[in-house]
Amino acid sequence: xxxxxxxxxxxxxxxxxxxxxxxxxxxxxxxxxxxxxxxxxxxxxxxxxxxxxxxxxxxxxxxxxxxxxxxxxxxxxxxxxxxxxxxxxxxxxxxxxxxxxxxxxxxxxxxxxxxxxxxxxxxxxxxxxxxxxxxxxxxxxxxxxxxxxxxxxxxxxxxxx
Amino acid sequence: xxxxxxxxxxxxxxxxxxxxxxxxxxxxxxxxxxxxxxxxxxxxxxxxxxxxxxxxxxxxxxxxxxxxxxxxxxxxxxxxxxxxxxxxxxxxxxxxxxxxxxxxxxxxxxxxxxxxxxxxxxxxxxxxxxxxxxxxxxxxxxxxxxxxxxxxxxxxxxxxx
DNA sequence: TGAATGTATTTGCCTTGACAATTATAGTTT
DNA sequence: AAACTATAATTGTCAAGGCAAATACATTCA
Numbered sequence: 001x002x003x004x005x006x007x008x009x010x011x012x013x014x015x016x017x018x019x020x021x022x023x024x025x026x027x028x029x030x031x032x033x034x035x036x037x038x039x040x041x042x043x044x045x046x047x048x049x050x051x052x053x054x055x056x057x058x059x060x061x062x063x064x065x066x067x068x069x070x071x072x073x074x075x076x077x078x079x080x081x082x083x084x085x086x087x088x089x090x091x092x093x094x095x096x097x098x099x100x101x102x103x104x105x106x107x108x109x110x111x112x113x114x115x116x117x118x119x120x121x122x123x124x125x126x127x128x129x130x131x132x133x134x135x136x137x138x139x140x141x142x143x144x145x146x147x148x149x150x151x152x153x154x155x156x157x158x159x160x161x
Numbered sequence: 162x163x164x165x166x167x168x169x170x171x172x173x174x175x176x177x178x179x180x181x182x183x184x185x186x187x188x189x190x191x192x193x194x195x196x197x198x199x200x201x202x203x204x205x206x207x208x209x210x211x212x213x214x215x216x217x218x219x220x221x222x223x224x225x226x227x228x229x230x231x232x233x234x235x236x237x238x239x240x241x242x243x244x245x246x247x248x249x250x251x252x253x254x255x256x257x258x259x260x261x262x263x264x265x266x267x268x269x270x271x272x273x274x275x276x277x278x279x280x281x282x283x284x285x286x287x288x289x290x291x292x293x294x295x296x297x298x299x300x301x302x303x304x305x306x307x308x309x310x311x312x313x314x315x316x317x318x319x320x321x322x
Numbered sequence: 323t324g325a326a327t328g329t330a331t332t333t334g335c336c337t338t339g340a341c342a343a344t345t346a347t348a349g350t351t352t
Numbered sequence: 353a354a355a356c357t358a359t360a361a362t363t364g365t366c367a368a369g370g371c372a373a374a375t376a377c378a379t380t381c382a
Contacts, residue, residue: 026311033318150187157194
């Protein structure tokens with residue numbers, strides 16, 4: 001009788017709890033540890049950035065000046081949420097909303113000098129440190145493979161073929 | 162000059178965007194696809210459960226009757242959030258708050274018959290289907306390895322040694 | 323015993339993100 | 353050009369989770 005379950009009777013105490021966590025649970029835990037670690041690392045450098053804001057700066061640096069919608073897609077964030085994050089990042093002085101030359105509906109989000117500096121001198125360095133910590137028990141080829149597995153799983157989930 | 166970045170000058174357009182996503186980003190995407198897929202799968206079976214609620218039922222079934230705090234730890238959820246999820250799951254008739262025999266502060270959270278049935282006949286089946294889809298491009302040994310990598314990365318992040 | 327301290331659950335408050343509606347502007351069709 | 357339709361950004365609303373009280377017991381220590 002697999003998956004059995006004794007309803008209310010006195011039962012043997014939870015044996016181990018060290019049941020291997022499922023892949024879903026592991027993904028949740030790994031991601032949240034990584035986020036926590038990165039935010040802590042940045043905080044320890046005096047940089048007050050959420051993981052989301054970190055991702056936005058990263059993409060803004062990588063992509064150059066793009067619209068808010070493109071940026072939202074790049075970090076997989078809802079447009080409404082993006083608006084509010086942009087408000088905050090603009091208040092912090094890390095980026096700027098410039099008008100788009102051809103399309104008066106759209107914006108060009110560009111990093112300020114301060115934003116670019118923060119990214120390059122602090123945020124990206126913190127990220128590197130955290131990634132090193134996270135993957136320190138994987139050798140180079142295992143890291144590659146891990147990355148590859150993640151990509152394949154993502155593809156499998158998205159291809160409803 | 163690594164990681165260079167041209168501040169405000171006219172710059173070459175974003176070349177590809179198909180930059181390989183970072184591990185952090187991949188984890189975020191894989192997890193959120195998995196959650197979406199599972200919730201959709203359950204919805205298609207007429208079962209209205211969030212991923213969090215799914216996890217709670219799963220652990221409640223696995224661990225048997227435990228306190229709310231233990232359950233919260235098991236699913237990595239804040240106690241306050243747990244209280245509210247328990248409210249919902251109790252309203253849906255899937256579990257019950259019973260008093261703890263020895264400790265009058267604490268609860269014993271137990272699945273109702275309906276809850277156990279839902280878990281075994283529907284939720285766990287949906288989960289199995291989604292996990293199969295997700296990992297269909299990994300063979301058995303790769304799945305094991307993937308799981309192993311996730312555990313090692315988690316450990317590395319948690320061991321501040 | 324009585325006081326201090328610790329723990330389980332609940333509640334209030336705040337932030338975040340998803341979703342839907344709104345506004346302004348583009349693009350398309352007739 | 354006028355009428356539709358599509359798109360960019362913003363705003364309002366809501367549910368969820370984190371954190372910090374608050375409450376009710378338990379446990380420990382003097």
